[in-house]
Amino acid sequence: xLSLIFPVCLCVGFAPALIAQIPAPGTSSSMVxxxxxxxxxxxxxxxxxxxxxxxxxxxxGLTPExxxxxxxxxxxxDKRTHMLKIHxxxxxxxxxxxxxTVIASMGAGGKDTSxxxxxxxxxxxxxxxxxxxxTAYYAIRAPRVPGTETRGPIRFHKAMAWIxxxxxxxxxxxxxxxxxxxxxxxxxxxxxxAHGPVAIITxxxxxxxxxSVSVKF
Amino acid sequence: xxxRILIAFLFVTFPIFAGADSLWFLxxxxxxxxxxxxxxxTEGVSHGAKGKGVCHAGQCDFLIAVPVKxxxxxxxxxxxxxxxxxxxxxxxxxxxxxxxPESAAVSAxxxxxxxxxxxxxxxxxxxxxxxxxxxxxxxxxxGTIPVKLSDFKIEPPSLLTMAVxxxxxxHVEMTWHHQ
Numbered sequence: 009x010l011s012l013i014f015p016v017c018l019c020v021g022f023a024p025a026l027i028a029q030i031p032a033p034g035t036s037s038s039m040v041x042x043x044x045x046x047x048x049x050x051x052x053x054x055x056x057x058x059x060x061x062x063x064x065x066x067x068x069g070l071t072p073e074x075x076x077x078x079x080x081x082x083x084x085x086d087k088r089t090h091m092l093k094i095h096x097x098x099x100x101x102x103x104x105x106x107x108x109t110v111i112a113s114m115g116a117g118g119k120d121t122s123x124x125x126x127x128x129x130x131x132x133x134x135x136x137x138x139x140x141x142x143t144a145y146y147a148i149r150a151p152r153v154p155g156t157e158t159r160g161p162i163r164f165h166k167a168m169a170w171i172x173x174x175x176x177x178x179x180x181x182x183x184x185x186x187x188x189x190x191x192x193x194x195x196x197x198x199x200x201x202a203h204g205p206v207a208i209i210t211x212x213x214x215x216x217x218x219x220s221v222s223v224k225f
Numbered sequence: 226x227x228x229r230i231l232i233a234f235l236f237v238t239f240p241i242f243a244g245a246d247s248l249w250f251l252x253x254x255x256x257x258x259x260x261x262x263x264x265x266x267t268e269g270v271s272h273g274a275k276g277k278g279v280c281h282a283g284q285c286d287f288l289i290a291v292p293v294k295x296x297x298x299x300x301x302x303x304x305x306x307x308x309x310x311x312x313x314x315x316x317x318x319x320x321x322x323x324x325x326p327e328s329a330a331v332s333a334x335x336x337x338x339x340x341x342x343x344x345x346x347x348x349x350x351x352x353x354x355x356x357x358x359x360x361x362x363x364x365x366x367x368g369t370i371p372v373k374l375s376d377f378k379i380e381p382p383s384l385l386t387m388a389v390x391x392x393x394x395x396h397v398e399m400t401w402h403h404q
Contacts (some may be wrong), residue, residue, distance in 0.1 A: 062286035062322070063277040070275065070290060074317065081314035089309040092302075100385065153305055160300030221302070222385055223264055 081153075088151050095146035099218060102139040109133045110211055117186075117196070117204065126187060133183055140176050140214075144169075161220045168217035175210025182206055247327075249278030249285065252363060253400040256291055258372070261390040269298035269307065278401070280327050289321040289399075293343075310382050311344045319343045330364060330403070332357055339370060348376040355397070363400050370395045 065075050109132040115125035147169075158166065185200035196203070254274040260267040273295030278287040293313030298304055308314060322340045329335045336352040355368035372393050374381050381388040 061279055061281065062324075063279050063288040065288070065290060065318070065320070067277050068275040068288065068290050070318070074292065075290075077315040077317060079315060082309075082312060085305065085309035085314055089306055092306075096384075156301055156305060158301050160298075160302065162300060162302035165302075 084151050084153065088153065091146045091150035095143055095150065098139060098143035098146060102136060102143050103215075103218060105132050105136040105139060106211060106214060109136050110207070113204070113207070117190075123191075126190060130183065130187055133180060137176060137180050144173065144176075164220045165217050168213045168220070171213035172210050172217060175206055175213060179203065179207045179210050246282070247280040247285075248404045249276075249280070249287065249364075250402045250404065251276030251289065251399060252402045254289075254291075255396075255398040256296075257396045258296065259394050259396070261392070262384060263387050264384065267298055267300075267303065269296040269304070271295040271297065274399070276399070276401070278325075283327050285325050285327050285330075287321075287323050287325065290318045292317055293319060306382060310379055311377070313344075316343070316345045330357070331359070335366075341370070341372070341376075344377040344379055346377040348372075363402055365398070365400050367396075367398045370397060 109129060112125065112129040112132050116129035182200055182203035185198075186196045186203045189196050189200055251274060254272060254276070256271045256274055258269045260269070271291055274289055274291040276287060276289035278285045280286075293311055294304075294308055294317065296304065296307065298307070320342045322342075323337045325335060325337055334354055334356055336354050339350045339353055341348050341350065350370055350372075353368060353370055355366045358365045358367075372395050373391050374389075374393055375391055381391060383389070
């Protein structure tokens with residue numbers, strides 16, 4: 009009789025202790041135990057032990073959904089970060105020909121401009137446009153994380169895209185029109201005369217977008 | 226007769242010896258990580274921690290868990306990036322375990338050894354000082370855990386090719402209720 013009851017008592021009394029020793033969800037056997045600073049693996053003098061009933065994650069009211077890892081979501085985040093890193097890198101690279109195009113524009117317009125300076129400006133503008141659209145591709149195609157509300161400086165960064173995006177389409181079109189008129193010896197006229205102002209607004213919006221996520225205001 | 230008394234004794238005493246003497250429940254918490262970058266000083270705050278302490282034979286075992294995604298830096302893009310570099314979807318919780326003598330609850334300062342599980346790694350921090358204030362039936366503790374990204378094998382994120390500092394101290398403010 010006693011031998012039957014005794015194991016039952018043990019199970020009742022120590023069940024939480026047994027449960028607590030089960031590895032917590034979200035952890036894995038590949039975890040490395042390290043001691044920061046010393047780099048040694050040693051046990052702490054007052055580290056928790058399983059001799060009593062230390063609390064477990066289920067004691068905290070956490071559901072398995074909250075404690076279990078989601079490899080699919082991690083893969084989505086990894087892909088998103090990878091694409092946005094390329095976006096960031098390409099955006100920074102794009103600023104170089106963009107600034108060069110703006111500087112070259114000073115010799116591309118006016119009465120006494122040479123064909124060479126116009127060609128240089130047009131070539132730099134073309135490189136800028138190509139790099140810009142590669143940059144935009146990585147931002148547009150980066151996967152969205154469901155349930156995420158956009159907050160902070162990234163809102164301004166995204167809002168600027170509504171200005172420099174159309175601007176990057178419009179600027180080269182107006183530039184080609186202006187280039188043709190100038191090549192024919194005509195004074196730049198009509199809608200082509202908006203090339204300069206549109207380009208300045210576009211470059212300004214692009215610069216503001218870069219700064220908004222780079223420098224804390 | 227003796228056997229019956231023994232059985233009755235075991236029934237009564239086993240749950241008493243096996244059960245906790247007292248319990249602690251985490252009432253409120255504010256955890257703040259601080260990230261340093263040449264162009265930014267950023268803080269992420271979480272109020273989402275859950276915790277419990279079980280005291281037995283003069284020793285209290287504490288477990289605190291906080292979802293990685295509960296940290297809010299005010300920038301959703303940064304928070305998602307933080308979630309990615311810390312592998313927060315794969316390992317959604319930061320857990321902290323410690324054992325404290327029950328008598329320490331009345332001290333002005335306690336030094337505790339912490340075992341932190343984060344990003345699939347475990348790190349131990351020794352003798353971390355926490356200030357203790359008792360207000361009525363609640364105990365408020367505050368301190369800073371000197372977390373380093375390398376402790377958890379996290380590659381420091383970079384912006385404009387400049388990486389953030391390895392040191393990411395986490396300031397802890399907690400209010401515990403003793404039962």
